[in-house]
Amino acid sequence: MEDELRIIISGGGTGGHIFPAVSIANAIRAKYPEAKILFVGALRRMEMQRVPAAGYEIVGLPISGFNRKNMLKNVVVLYRIWKSQQMAKKIIRKFNPMAAVGVGGYASGPMLNQCTKMGIPCLIQEQNSYAGVTNKILSKKVDRICVAYDGMERFFPADKIVKTGNPVRQALLDTKLTKAEALKSFGLSEDKKTILIVGGSLGARTVNESVLQNLDMIKESGVQFIWQTGKYYNASIMAELKQRGTVPSLHVTDFISDMGAAYKAADLVISRAGASSISEFCLIGKPVILVPSPNVAEDHQTKNAMALVNKNAALYVKDADAPAEVVKLALQTVKDDARLKELSENILKLALPDSADIIANEVVKLARRGH
Numbered sequence: 218m219e220d221e222l223r224i225i226i227s228g229g230g231t232g233g234h235i236f237p238a239v240s241i242a243n244a245i246r247a248k249y250p251e252a253k254i255l256f257v258g259a260l261r262r263m264e265m266q267r268v269p270a271a272g273y274e275i276v277g278l279p280i281s282g283f284n285r286k287n288m289l290k291n292v293v294v295l296y297r298i299w300k301s302q303q304m305a306k307k308i309i310r311k312f313n314p315m316a317a318v319g320v321g322g323y324a325s326g327p328m329l330n331q332c333t334k335m336g337i338p339c340l341i342q343e344q345n346s347y348a349g350v351t352n353k354i355l356s357k358k359v360d361r362i363c364v365a366y367d368g369m370e371r372f373f374p375a376d377k378i379v380k381t382g383n384p385v386r387q388a389l390l391d392t393k394l395t396k397a398e399a400l401k402s403f404g405l406s407e408d409k410k411t412i413l414i415v416g417g418s419l420g421a422r423t424v425n426e427s428v429l430q431n432l433d434m435i436k437e438s439g440v441q442f443i444w445q446t447g448k449y450y451n452a453s454i455m456a457e458l459k460q461r462g463t464v465p466s467l468h469v470t471d472f473i474s475d476m477g478a479a480y481k482a483a484d485l486v487i488s489r490a491g492a493s494s495i496s497e498f499c500l501i502g503k504p505v506i507l508v509p510s511p512n513v514a515e516d517h518q519t520k521n522a523m524a525l526v527n528k529n530a531a532l533y534v535k536d537a538d539a540p541a542e543v544v545k546l547a548l549q550t551v552k553d554d555a556r557l558k559e560l561s562e563n564i565l566k567l568a569l570p571d572s573a574d575i576i577a578n579e580v581v582k583l584a585r586r587g588h
């Protein structure tokens with residue numbers, strides 16, 4: 218059938234890979250409701266819940282990352298890579314994709330590698346301003362590379378690059394809530410300035426430490442906070458808060474499902490510098506203080522952050538300085554309306570809209586070309 222479309226989308230590990238993947242799938246579905254889309258993720262990772270929750274089928278590969286501390290454990294990792302390649306082959310034979318999309322994260326390596334070997338047209342999407350190892354290797358074999366930053370020809374063949382930006386969940390941009398309603402949904406008041414604290418999709422230890430070490434300053438500030446701790450840190454933080462006495466101006470949660478509401482409620486954000494988070498701040502023009510994670514490959518979050526900081530479009534606090542500085546800086550900034558306005562205007566200039574649509578068009582072009 219001429220209209221038939223069968224697309225594999227692979228990758229995951231964290232929200233930063235999964236949410237763009239889902240946005241691409243939604244954009245394909247919006248244009249071609251009959252398209253068959255199969256996700257391929259890594260067993261036990263976040264995508265195995267989040268992708269079905271978004272309404273798509275997913276198959277898990279037994280892949281995991283290399284252990285940089287214990288080399289012996291990597292024998293198991295090598296076996297898992299081999300096993301994942303074998304499974305990828307079977308998935309391709311059964312599903313017979315017309316194109317494949319890799320969004321980074323464990324599963325996209327073996328899956329896209331196998332797709333290129335079997336002649337399936339492939340596209341990868343690099344969210345960050347510094348390319349990951351998997352995407353660098355895959356870039357030699359794939360047909361199209363969608364990026365969000367200038368200068369990516371340092372890593373990838375220039376003739377394959379299309380600058381599309383990072384796909385952002387549409388619902389998050391289209392939130393219907395007013396600011397008052399958004400604040401109310403977090404149990405917060407309309408009369409106070411609000412700071413949102415997020416540590417990426419998994420939470421961030423230093424960001425959480427920065428809050429805990431400055432609880433007294435927070436209590437006395439007259440400002441209210443929405444604080445996303447991340448799943449892994451939530452129980453211990455809740456226990457500590459219970460011991461130290463509740464802070465009414467603090468809404469604490471492990472994960473925020475409605476980020477549209479959280480952004481709407483906030484006058485300022487303190488955040489890690491993950492690529493999707495940054496794209497969201499740009500698209501909605503949100504003033505932000507970035508605290509890049511020092512624990513990611515090639516320090517790419519600092520590079521993501523600097524692309525904004527160098528244009529006076531975001532503030533920056535180094536991870537090591539965050540416990541001493543970030544809450545203080547946030548409290549100063551949130552009270553300075555002129556600074557908030559300037560940051561909002563500057564970050565908005567860096568937005569790349571319609572990214573999911575543009576990528577979806579590229580995927581469909583590849584699928585049609587291959588057949």
Ligand SMILES: CC(=O)N[C@H]1[C@@H](OP(=O)(O)OP(=O)(O)OC[C@H]2O[C@@H](n3ccc(=O)[nH]c3=O)[C@H](O)[C@@H]2O)O[C@H](CO)[C@@H](O)[C@@H]1O
Binds near residue numbers: 233236445476490497
């Ligand atoms: C530790 C780590 O490996 N981080 C990487 C990971 O980040 P991480 O998964 O944190 O990704 P991003 O910051 O890019 O995106 C986070 C996404 O989660 C959403 N969100 C966040 C918190 C919450 O409570 N609810 C919620 O829905 C945000 O709105 C955003 O859409 O992938 C990114 C994209 O490759 C990289 O740039 C990051 O360096």
